[in-house]
Amino acid sequence: MADVSCVGNVYNEPNSIKLPEYMEMFCNLHNGKRFAIDIGCSLTKIAYYSTTKHKQSCFNHRKKNINKLNVTNGVNTGSLTNDYSKINNNWENNCETSNTIRNIITDDSDNVIDSCINDSTSQMCNQKYCEIEQMSRLHFLKFQTKYLENCLDFIENHIVGNKELVKGNTIKVTGGGVCKYASCIKEKLGVLIDKEDEMYCLIKGTNFLLKNVSKEAFSFEQNGKPEYIFQNIDSNLYPYLLVNIGSGVSIIKVTGEECYERIGGLSTGGATFWGLGSLLTSAKEYDDLLELAAKGDYEKVDILVRDIFGGDYTSAGLSGDLIAASFGKINVNNGESSQKKFSEADIARSLLFTVLNSIGQVASLYALMHNVDKVYFGGYFLCNNALNMDVLSRSVNYWSDNKIKPLFLRHEGYLGTVGAFLKGTEQWGKETSSGVSRERKMSAGCGNFGNGNGNINESDGDFSVCPFLLNPHTYCPDVVNLVQDEEAREYWLKCFEGTVEKITIKAIESQKNNSTAIKRANSFKEKLLNRLKELKTNPTLYGSLTVRSILETIQQFLHDYEFPDPYLTQKEMENKEALTLFANHIEQLDRLDETTRNKKLIWYLIAGNMFDWGAKEISALLEKDNFGFEDALSKIPKRPWLIDSLDEWSKRLEGVPHKCAVIFVDNSGLDIILGIFPFVRELLRRGTEVILCSNSSPALNDVIHSELLVLLNSVKKICPIIREAEEKGFLIAMESGQTGPCLDLSRLKKNLCEEMIRRKADLIVIEGMGRSVHTNLNTNFKCESLKVAVIKNQWLAKRLGGNMFSVLCQYKNNLIS
Structure with missing residues (x-):
């Protein structure tokens, strides 16, 4: 586990912090604005808020510059500047925060090389469609509390150019060491100290993570297939028990957002293992003790049931493998005892089992007593260590007779720190004085399980679950779990x-x-x-x-690494080419009778979906200049397709028009212009309102929202039906909130979900392999749905029972009145 270590002088007194060569622990510290600290008896966790600047591609349909810093829901409140110095870096003026920060784990704690970013700034800002986007990150790290003063010195010396922003501000501090170190923090950083209740911060942080971060919680079974089973966000979160294992153990029953009660605890926790382990072995650091325990054999130190009864104690229902007495074998030979007979590894393992089994037993008894069926274990003692989690899981399962579910958290060590920071956002948000009513959300991210560091990234706007999912509680935006498969x-x-x-x-x-x-x-x-x-x-x-x-x-x-949209030029070129074909394309469609036209429109959706630079086999075709729309049509296999509901869809269109169709689009160029827009045009002609949903930021050659607005503006000049519908508000383009080529329906823009409800949407259309196959192949809705995609991967097509270019045309009607 990465950690901060101190370099001592000749008197062995720590006087400076040495950073591990393989990881920059204090990412972007020079831009640090706000801090929150959780000081425990053994470990201290720090969260600090910083800002970074990135370039973001932009298609501006209004021909005006847009400053991403001050845009919320399409409202222009600023102007683009090529000079970073002209952007107000004052967090209080530009970065209001709200009471919550939102989800999506980026799983990346590494920091981009600042010199590379800065060198490229002036050149990249001269690119077409480029805008400056200020992003915010909440970084967090841990170190031993005994090094806190050295860490504060390091922080104070490295807040380059921002000391005035930090000085006089308030730092949220929580944990058992607040009283001891408050004056030190105030003196070294020149800040005000706001002490927050430890339990309050712990629960606030835990609730946030469980309610907003997908796959935050998981169960663990050593040697299981898989060992980790990640949990979806639980809409029925309460009640639950939080067992926080720090120096000691606190057991808290949580029944609501701010409704909780400490119902018990233990004095034997992390400090017990560390302290006794240091006395009984030569290992003095916690990580060394864990490593030692992993090599040991507790059976050489502990007395088992079979050591007493020669096997199982059947009449009492006790397995022979159960521990009857921890450390019992040390004093069984007529009082003769010598530590030399036992290896340090065996002693460390026995000690670890003693502590963990006690915690698991007490947690189970409290859960049963309070009628709670799930227990979350938190605290840095666990370190997401496989041995720790396995012992706790077995202990809870045994003592509860498998009635209680033991669960663990990815951000287990930062619950109180995140809670303190969240508490701070409530106060800091009130202190802002920009005069602009906006919200800025955050999205959680973390390094790997064994990493003592991580970050939480900013995410614009509110998110919500698609209101028309048939089973929102069990929805999972992934068809295949690569851990299991x-x-x-x-x-x-x-x-x-x-x-x-x-x-x-x-x-x-x-x-x-x-x-x-x-x-x-x-x-x-x-x-x-x-x-x-x-x-x-x-x-x-x-x-x-x-x-x-x-x-x-x-x-x-x-x-x-400052490549906001590598396919920008490619998309622009393909969009221009497709627009020249659009008028003739819809003219040919209008010559067909309605039934033939409806089927032909699906063929065009399929052909358009061929143009996907994310598919290796397709990109090879697209690199040939002569591969066009007719070539794509020729690649479509004969019916029946792999999944073929074309006839059912065609028959449905003979009935009453839909009220509102919500269409999640895929690629730029021929896909959106010759595939999607003609399909939209037909729905509009039938009297159906349409919401076109596109990505909020670039991914491969997928359409992004600002680009869609430009294309819509161009297409409506060619097609009177689209122009009239757009002008009357029957056709609108909205951001989906997605940042990749897939579709997570549990994380859509909140305003999109509200618009779907307001317009009484009764048809959801999902296009593309990433959105329809990788993530939503088995997703069912309360309303009608249509999924259209081409399988552009030979291995995947074979897995699904088809061949290259197999077609998915899946229409379902699960309408609930």
Whole structure:
């Protein structure tokens, strides 16, 4: 586990902080604005808020500059500037926060090389469609409390250019060490100290993570297949028990957002294991003790039931493998005892089991007594260590007779820190004086399980679950779990590894006049290849592993290395070409009778969906200049297709028109213009209102919201039906809230969900392999749905029972009146 260590002088007194060479612990500290600290007896956790600046591609249909910093829900409140110095960096003026910060784990705690970013700023800002976006991050890290003063010195010396922003501000501090270190913090950083209740912060942080971060909680079974089973966000969260294992143990019953009660605890916790372990072995550091315990054999130290009864104690229902007396074998030979007879590893393991089994037993008894069926274990004592989690899981299952579900948290060590920061956002938000009524949300992110560091990223706007999901409580936006499916994992990791070079080349080409593009692209390439390599050896290293999570990681890395939209030029070129074909395209459609036209429109959706630069096999075709829409039509196999509901869909269109169709679009160019817009036009002609939903930020050659507005403006000049519908408000374009090529219906823009309800949507259309197949193949809705995609991957097509270019045309009617 990475940690802060101190370099001592000749008197062995720590006088400076040494950072591990393999990780920059204090990411972006020079831009630090706000801090929250959780001081425990053994460990201290720090969360600090900082801002970073990125370039974001923009298609501006109004021909005006937009400053992303001051845009909320399409309202222009600022102007674009090429000079960072002209952007007000004052957090209080520009970054209002709300009472909650939102979800999506980026699983990336590495920091982009600042020199690369700064060198490229002036050149990239001269690019067409480029805007400056100020992003916010909440970084967090841990270290031993005894080094707190040294850490504060380091922080104070490295808040470059922002000391005045920090000085005089308030730091939220919680934990048992507040009283001891409050004056020290105030003196060294020149800040005001606001002490927050430890229990309050603990619950606030836990509730936030469980309610907003997908896959935050998981169960664990050592040697299980898989060992980690990640949980979806639980809409029926309360009640639950939180067992927080720090120096001691607190057991808290939580029944609501701020309704909780400490119902018990234990004095034997992390400090017990660390303290006794230091006395009984030569290991003095906690991580060393854990490593020692992992090698030991508790049976050589503990007395088991079989040691007493020769096997199982059947009449009492006791298995022979149960521990009857911890450390019992040390004093069984007529009082003769010698520690030398027992290895330190065996002693450490026995001690660990003693502490954990006690915690598991007491937690189970409290849960049974209070009629609670799930227990979440938190606190840095666990360290997401497999041995720790396995012992606790077995203990809870045994003592509760499998009636209580033991669960663990990815951000287990930062519950109080996150809670303190959230508490701070409530106060800091009230202190802002910009005069602009806006909200800025955050999105949670973290490093891997064994990492003592992480970050929480900003995310614009509110999010909500799609209101028309048939089973929202069990919805999972991933068809295949790559942790469980070894064959699929091996294939997809190899597949993505094979695309890295192509993505790198595209990134360089998108900034071919930029002197730092090659350097940044190679850094991106190296980082992505290392990530894929890590996932091969440890698929749960960054939490849940799916095709969606890998695709989103790629987009995040591109963004971090200042490649906001590598396919921007390609999309612009394809959009222009497709627009020249649009008028003749719809004219030919109008010559067909209604039944034939409705079926032909589905064929056009399928053909359009061929144009996907994210598919390796398709990108090879697209690189040939002569591959066009007619070529794509010729690739569509004869019916019946792999999933074929075309006849059912055609028959449905003979009935009453839909009230409102919500369409999640996929690719730019021929896909959106010759596939989607003619389909939309037909729905509008039938009297159906349409909401077109596109990505909020770039992913491959997918359509983004600002681009869709430009295309809609162009298409309506050609088509009177679309123009009239757009002018009357029957056709609108909205952001989906997605940042990758997949579709998570549990995380849509809140205003989109509200609009779906307001317009009484009764048809949901999902287009594309990423959105329809990878994430929503088995998703059912309360209303009618239509999923259309081409399977552009041979391995996946074969897995689904088809061949390359197999077609998904799935229409379902689950309408609930």
